[in-house]
Amino acid sequence: xxxxxxxxxxxxxxxxxxxxxxxxxxxxxxxxxxxxxxxxxxxxxxxxxxxxxxxxxxxxxxxxxxxxxxxxxxxxxxxxxxxxxxxxxxxxxxxxxxxxxxxxxxxxxxxxxxxxxxxxxxxxxxxxxxxxxxxxxxxxxxxxxxxxxxxxxxxxxxxxxxxxxxxxxxxxxxxxxxxxxxxxxxxxxxxxxxxxxxxxxxxxxxxxxxxxxxxxxxxxxxxxxxxxxxxxxxxxxxxxxxxxxxxxxxxxxxxxxxxxxxxxxxxxxxxxxxxxxxxxxxxxxxxxxxxxxxxxxxxxxxxxxxxxxxxxxxxxxxxxxxxxxxxxxxxxxxxxxxxxxxxxxxxxxxxxxxxxxxxxxxxxxxxxxxxxxxxxx
Numbered sequence: 001x002x003x004x005x006x007x008x009x010x011x012x013x014x015x016x017x018x019x020x021x022x023x024x025x026x027x028x029x030x031x032x033x034x035x036x037x038x039x040x041x042x043x044x045x046x047x048x049x050x051x052x053x054x055x056x057x058x059x060x061x062x063x064x065x066x067x068x069x070x071x072x073x074x075x076x077x078x079x080x081x082x083x084x085x086x087x088x089x090x091x092x093x094x095x096x097x098x099x100x101x102x103x104x105x106x107x108x109x110x111x112x113x114x115x116x117x118x119x120x121x122x123x124x125x126x127x128x129x130x131x132x133x134x135x136x137x138x139x140x141x142x143x144x145x146x147x148x149x150x151x152x153x154x155x156x157x158x159x160x161x162x163x164x165x166x167x168x169x170x171x172x173x174x175x176x177x178x179x180x181x182x183x184x185x186x187x188x189x190x191x192x193x194x195x196x197x198x199x200x201x202x203x204x205x206x207x208x209x210x211x212x213x214x215x216x217x218x219x220x221x222x223x224x225x226x227x228x229x230x231x232x233x234x235x236x237x238x239x240x241x242x243x244x245x246x247x248x249x250x251x252x253x254x255x256x257x258x259x260x261x262x263x264x265x266x267x268x269x270x271x272x273x274x275x276x277x278x279x280x281x282x283x284x285x286x287x288x289x290x291x292x293x294x295x296x297x298x299x300x301x302x303x304x305x306x307x308x309x310x311x312x313x314x315x316x317x318x319x320x321x322x323x324x325x326x327x328x329x330x331x332x333x334x335x336x337x338x339x340x341x342x343x344x345x346x347x348x349x350x351x352x353x354x355x356x357x358x359x360x361x362x363x364x365x366x367x368x369x370x371x372x373x374x375x376x377x
Contacts, residue, residue, distance in 0.1 A: 183196065
């Protein structure tokens, strides 16, 4: 009878984030009355507290049902998520992974703490078939129930990613049909996005992919959600723009569409290849690209680049080209690109960045090299 509050129904109480896991509701960053205040209208703010319900009673939160993992660290909980009997508790800077598999709270424990793995906004995270994916200034991360992996390592430079995420308002959504994660650059002025394919572990950059975005219109978008059929949807504010005569200052709902459309220029960057031997020196002679091109244009050597040892400097090849492939673009050809001189490196990456509009399909890229028997200086 001394308990002043066992639910969040009173005016003034509340929480910032919630999730259901193992037949319990977990809430965090709470306003709660522990019975120590003089007025029932006053509530304590516990920004770094997690509270949990009774089993099967998702609206019952006795004052004894709480977890204080780290108290007074200067961070508040932003988002709770769950995956594989684990509770993922995100603060602004830190991610805490709690094992809540046991029916008894006394057997729960902190399994791991990921420094610099937190998120600034609750919509900078999504959950898919392979696990939970979230973004911050330090990268795009995947938790698969066993470990946390930074997906941008070796694929996008730290400077490029930090520039993309500079406003800390990235909106993430999961598209189940193609097993893709969409990372919109910012929710308050959406324009561009990275698309990460979980099947192929590849990134693509989509310019002006936000709904009806252009150089003169940057929509304000909501968080992404998946419907009961799995369709990825979002809403956006047209503000003062009258789109398709639908009226200004309205909110439109839109679905993510995977159908191909007419594209302009693009850029393809491979991972950094060390040929499973990062400590040895390799001499690079040329590369072979097995490709199909449907456009009657030529991609020259000046549009194909290489980068050595992740030094962030791209050098164009000296010779080689990709013209429209045989059978009017229906078949595949092999293009050979050669540098101005053979070069040595520990690792190499390839970039294709045409300055012409083309329909290019890449089947594989092969690199001709040999190992040099000398120490890395």
